[in-house]
Amino acid sequence: MGKTITICNQKGGVGKTTTAINTAAYLASFGKKVLLIDMDPQGNATSGLNIDKRSIDKSIYDCLLGSTALDEIIKKVHPDNLFIAPSSLDLTGAEIELVGAVAREYKLKKALAGLEEDRFDFIIIDTPPSLGLLTINALTACKEIYVPLQCEYYALEGLTKLLYTIDLVKKNLNSEIEIKGVILTMADFRTKLTQEIISEIKSHFNEKVFKTIIPRNIRLSEASGYGKPILLYDKNSTGAQKYRELTEEFLKRQTISQPQEIKDESGPAEKTYPTSEVGQEGSTRPPQQQ
Numbered sequence: 001m002g003k004t005i006t007i008c009n010q011k012g013g014v015g016k017t018t019t020a021i022n023t024a025a026y027l028a029s030f031g032k033k034v035l036l037i038d039m040d041p042q043g044n045a046t047s048g049l050n051i052d053k054r055s056i057d058k059s060i061y062d063c064l065l066g067s068t069a070l071d072e073i074i075k076k077v078h079p080d081n082l083f084i085a086p087s088s089l090d091l092t093g094a095e096i097e098l099v100g101a102v103a104r105e106y107k108l109k110k111a112l113a114g115l116e117e118d119r120f121d122f123i124i125i126d127t128p129p130s131l132g133l134l135t136i137n138a139l140t141a142c143k144e145i146y147v148p149l150q151c152e153y154y155a156l157e158g159l160t161k162l163l164y165t166i167d168l169v170k171k172n173l174n175s176e177i178e179i180k181g182v183i184l185t186m187a188d189f190r191t192k193l194t195q196e197i198i199s200e201i202k203s204h205f206n207e208k209v210f211k212t213i214i215p216r217n218i219r220l221s222e223a224s225g226y227g228k229p230i231l232l233y234d235k236n237s238t239g240a241q242k243y244r245e246l247t248e249e250f251l252k253r254q255t256i257s258q259p260q261e262i263k264d265e266s267g268p269a270e271k272t273y274p275t276s277e278v279g280q281e282g283s284t285r286p287p288q289q290q
């Protein structure tokens with residue numbers, strides 16, 4: 001099976017889906033066979049690749065519930081080499097319906113195991129803004145985790161919970177997972193403080209932070225509205241160029257030695273990740289109003 005990657009951050013609107021769609025599309029345009037799995041009941045990756053959620057008869061929900069093979073729900077989308085396992089609104093119920101199920105955290109992993117070996121080079125999982133069972137299923141099924149962070153003051157808020165959840169999954173369900181990258185999104189370089197925020201994030205995650213920073217670019221949000229990855233909507237836009245660069249950097253990282261671990265949290269990171277109480281959220285704070 002191809003390399004399975006989860007894009008997650010339980011914070012809403014940080015660019016998970018935009019990153020999932022556009023890196024998947026660029027990987028496909030580079031000749032990789034890519035499956036994007038939409039684990040979010042909102043279905044933004046599904047509609048962002050021009051699949052009408054209402055027209056879907058079977059979705060990832062049916063695979064998680066075990067009634068359908070993953071292969072049966074996969075749809076070919078554009079560009080060539082890109083496929084999606086769509087979401088549907090039913091998925092909202094899966095969290096509850098799976099509560100009493102045996103091995104409920106392994107449902108996606110099991111569905112993936114049914115795929116033909118070597119059918120895909122990369123399987124990218126887009127997750128909802130929560131740390132519920134759908135996200136846990138994604139973390140249990142993958143090897144690598146990528147965390148998008150929006151370049152704003154509260155970027156680090158909630159990360160304690162995310163790191164704690166990943167740690168729990170690693171100890172109990174999937175010892176192979178690791179955060180492989182942190183992707184900075186929606187940077188607005190017109191504001192002076194953007195650089196400060198970027199430095200702060202880098203001081204926590206060091207080499208994990210991708211050198212390519214995704215700027216705020218209206219063409220990216222337009223593209224998803226039109227159901228297209230940016231490379232098919234406006235390949236000359238800054239958003240397109242940056243997602244292309246990000247994908248190239250991602251591929252380069254696949255071949256070179258892996259970046260160093262996240263800095264020990266007992267160091268300066270303590271300031272923003274209070275470890276004493278899991279769930280107590282740290283954050284970069286805005287300066288006092290002048």
Ligand SMILES: Nc1ncnc2c1ncn2[C@@H]1O[C@H](COP(=O)(O)OP(=O)(O)OP(=O)(O)O)[C@@H](O)[C@H]1O
Nearest residue numbers: 012013014015016017018129186215216217220221
């Ligand atoms: N770099 C960007 N520039 C401008 N708009 C962006 C950019 N990245 C994402 N957006 C827009 O911001 C909104 C949130 O992005 P996105 O849906 O990718 O976030 P998300 O983390 O997947 O959200 P959710 O948590 O709801 O799933 C969308 O409307 C998207 O089009």
Ligand SMILES: [Mg+2]
Nearest residue numbers: 016017040044
């Ligand atoms: Mg999303």
